Amino acid sequence: MTVSASTRTVRIGSRKSQLALVQTYWVQEELQKYFPDINFEVETMSTQGDKILDVPLAKIGDKGLFTKELEVGMLEKKTDLAVHSLKDLPTNLPEGLMLGCVTERENPADALVVHEKFKDKQLETLPEGAVIGTSSLRRLAQLRHHFPHLEFKDVRGNLNTRLAKLDAGEYDAIILAFAGLHRLGMGDRIHQVIPPEVSLHAVGQGALGIECRAGDTDILDLLKSLEHTATAQRCYAERAFLRELEGGCQVPIGVNTQIEGERLTLTGLVASLDGKKLVKDVVTGTVAYAENIGIELAIKLRQQGAQEILDAILAEIDRS
Numbered sequence: 001m002t003v004s005a006s007t008r009t010v011r012i013g014s015r016k017s018q019l020a021l022v023q024t025y026w027v028q029e030e031l032q033k034y035f036p037d038i039n040f041e042v043e044t045m046s047t048q049g050d051k052i053l054d055v056p057l058a059k060i061g062d063k064g065l066f067t068k069e070l071e072v073g074m075l076e077k078k079t080d081l082a083v084h085s086l087k088d089l090p091t092n093l094p095e096g097l098m099l100g101c102v103t104e105r106e107n108p109a110d111a112l113v114v115h116e117k118f119k120d121k122q123l124e125t126l127p128e129g130a131v132i133g134t135s136s137l138r139r140l141a142q143l144r145h146h147f148p149h150l151e152f153k154d155v156r157g158n159l160n161t162r163l164a165k166l167d168a169g170e171y172d173a174i175i176l177a178f179a180g181l182h183r184l185g186m187g188d189r190i191h192q193v194i195p196p197e198v199s200l201h202a203v204g205q206g207a208l209g210i211e212c213r214a215g216d217t218d219i220l221d222l223l224k225s226l227e228h229t230a231t232a233q234r235c236y237a238e239r240a241f242l243r244e245l246e247g248g249c250q251v252p253i254g255v256n257t258q259i260e261g262e263r264l265t266l267t268g269l270v271a272s273l274d275g276k277k278l279v280k281d282v283v284t285g286t287v288a289y290a291e292n293i294g295i296e297l298a299i300k301l302r303q304q305g306a307q308e309i310l311d312a313i314l315a316e317i318d319r320s
């Protein structure tokens with residue numbers, strides 16, 4: 001057998017966006033470092049979410065908007081794993097696939113980026129009527145709740161497009177994930193890190209989720225090298241919370257998690273789009289049972305009216 005014939009190749013699926021590629025190349029490099037004898041290749045694909053840019057995200061629905069094409073690739077064995085921003089990965093995966101690994105989380109907070117003319121302002125001091133760009137219902141609902149005097153406008157497109165629209169004066173400020181800006185080397189655009197008291201982040205925000213075929217032990221063994229246990233435990237609690245509420249990616253559901261010793265604390269909220277109704281609570285439990293903490297919190301919030309808020313939003317999106 002020649003050397004080249006015995007070299008194993010592992011194929012990694014990725015979206016083509018700049019952020020997706022930065023994340024995927026990082027995974028590729030890390031795996032290559034740990035396993036120099038394996039050849040890691042990246043295959044890029046476009047997903048539905050990359051193609052539809054003129055419709056608000058919430059309207060297109062969310063069942064694997066940014067993940068489906070990558071998943072088909074794995075099921076057809078064209079690729080062996082797929083790298084996602086964990087927050088874009090639905091909580092229920094297709095039959096035959098699994099979440100194989102969660103990497104160490106970047107700061108999961110939301111960040112405010114302002115137009116030059118507001119460089120001396122903070123979220124709290126922006127004037128009445130200032131226009132904030134966001135397509136996240138979660139950010140919209142929470143910010144409306146805290147700052148009812150601000151205006152909100154949809155913004156789509158990749159990070160560069162959004163920043164260009166902001167700089168051109170279409171918005172006075174935009175809200176983006178700290179993690180995305182940081183990974184793209186645009187951390188200097190972060191004007192304010194929004195505290196959890198104002199905006200709870202999305203489930204899984206700031207972490208990468210690597211998906212693979214269920215029970216593919218060869219790949220799972222490789223992925224162990226990139227797993228970050230504390231991040232995984234936090235994200236399993238967050239994802240169980242979202243799954244139990246049957247919320248997709250595009251719902252005003254926010255979370256925060258902290259681990260102290262063996263205890264994991266999960267804070268979660270569900271808010272109405274006008275920001276007027278907001279239910280929020282906290283559950284603490286043993287990290288070893290992270291998913292139970294998420295389920296318990298979902299049940300608690302449902303008792304406080306979370307389901308009615310979510311049902312009203314689904315009806316509203318359907319009508320619009």
Ligand code: DPM
Pocket residue numbers: 057085086087088134135136137138139155156175176177179180202204205206207249250
């Ligand atoms: C999801 C949301 C957004 C992305 C909704 C939310 C933001 C949508 C928007 C589920 N996915 O957060 O409430 O603002 O139009 C996305 C981003 C990242 C991963 C960009 C961002 C950054 C990296 C990360 C899009 N997916 O949130 O600014 O957070 O890990």
